[in-house]
Amino acid sequence: MKIVLIGQSVFGAETLKRIKIQNKIIGVFAPYKNNSYLKDPIEETAEELQIKTFTFPKLRSDNAIKLFKNLNPDLCVMAYVTEIVPDEIISSPKFGTIQFHPSLLPKHRGPSSINWPIINGEKKTGISIFYPDKGLDTGPILIQKKITIDKNDSVGSLYFKKLFPLGIDAIVEAINQIKLGNPKPNLQDEKKATYEGWCKEKHTKINWESNVEIIHNLIRGSDPQPGAHTRHKTKQIFIYGSKKFIINQTKKFGSVSSIGKEGIRIACKEGEILFEKVREKNGKKISAFEWSKISNLKIGDVFLNK
Template identity: 40%
Template sequence: MRIVVHGQQAFGKSVLEALLDRGDDVVAVYCAPDAGGRSDPLKEYALHLGFEVNQPASWADPVELEKFRSHNADLCVMAYVTAYVPEEVLNAPVMGSIQYHPSLLPMHRGPSSINWSIINGETNTGLTIFWPDSGLDTGPVLLQKDVAIGPDDTAGSVYFNSLYPMGVDAILESIDRIESGRAPKDPQDPAAGSYEGWCRQKDAEIDWYKPATTVYNLIRGCNPQPGAWTMIAGRKVTIYDSALAGSMAVEPGQITDISGEGGITIAADKGSIMVMQVKVDEEDKITALQYAERTGLKVGDRVGSKPSES
């Protein structure tokens, strides 16, 4: 079967590697246009192997569509594509296109599905391989795999430890099902599920007056990107490694402990958060204790702002 790989970043590279390792016939590689001065790992790997890498600036260009059709592909494998792809492209291969999505569709359609599932405090997620259509993650489902979210999991740990490796295997399994004629197209219920947009900086500001579990879920769901943050002494401090801690009879946002064995403990509603790793503005990550020592932070100091001050 002639396959086009359309993807990005490390996940796209791993899918291409896996397909080539088992002898699949990859006839073309597509990835997003270069951005931010950083080269895409999928692009670099494909170029190293001698592939021409296609990076359409817009699928509205009829030349790009004709070029895609010229590959005479049987299937397009979309390995973590977040940009819109029109149906003319999706349907160009003989068997159409399949796409990886890191949630159990129809739940958490959209580009930040892992973030939102953890921010919402959910204990289960998964991945879906589906047949994309003109909607946003709305096409029929081919297969799904469940993944548990542990109480201390982060967006990074759920993705890299589970959804990433399982996703590569799920794509291979899906291709095998297609080749054997056993690939379902189970419609999604358009009235079910949810859609969320990008999880951005504006969504990641910590409100210490919210319950500690809610704050902890936000920190976990934003780790490593976009990073949950708060203001301390006029500077933006992003929090990474952290843990739930006990309740203290103090106002939320107050520092209740600074310990070399842990870090900085900050009160929230009905509990507190022990902060262990931070980043200040655009500087490198450091331990919370290092941050406290450098800035002179002490027990009793306040972080963030009261709701009326936000």
């Protein structure tokens, strides 16, 4: 089967390696970079495999659409695509286009679909392979796979250890279904649909008066990006590697209860939060213990909500 792949990052690169094994990849559309010396992993991989690569500032441009149609693929695969792809491209291949999305559609449509289930305290999520249409993550679903969100999963661990490999396997499975001529897509139930936009810093400020569970979910649902943040004196800091402890709390919320090599523990409603790493605004991520020494942090110091 002749396939064009649109994608980016390591996920796109690893998808390319896998689907090339049993298919003919006739072109790869990689993200456009202003600096020609900076290449996305998918572009580097395509060049190593001697596959033609194409980059356009916008896939909606006439030149991009014309070139795609001239390739005349049987199928288009979209693996980690954040740009809007026009219907002229999506509908052009003989067997259409399939797309990877890291949630159980129709829940968590949108660009930060790994963050929000963790922040919301959900126990399950997964991946969907679907046929994109003119809407945003709204097309018929071909394959879904569920996974458990463990109590200390972060965005990083959930993606790289679970969603990433599961997603590539599902893309291969979907291609095989299409090649065999027996895909069985199901329409999304709009009554169950949810949408969230990008998870940004404005969403991830910690309120130390919140319940320990809420804070724990916020930190891990923002780790590594955009990072949950708080203030120590005049400095904004981002914290990572959260663990929660359920205890009867008598200390002031936001106060430091312990400092050690394992991290810093902060009092909050119904418990304490331990975090392992810290990054100051525009700084590098370091261990919380190292940061405590640099910042002269003391037991009883209070992290601020504002």
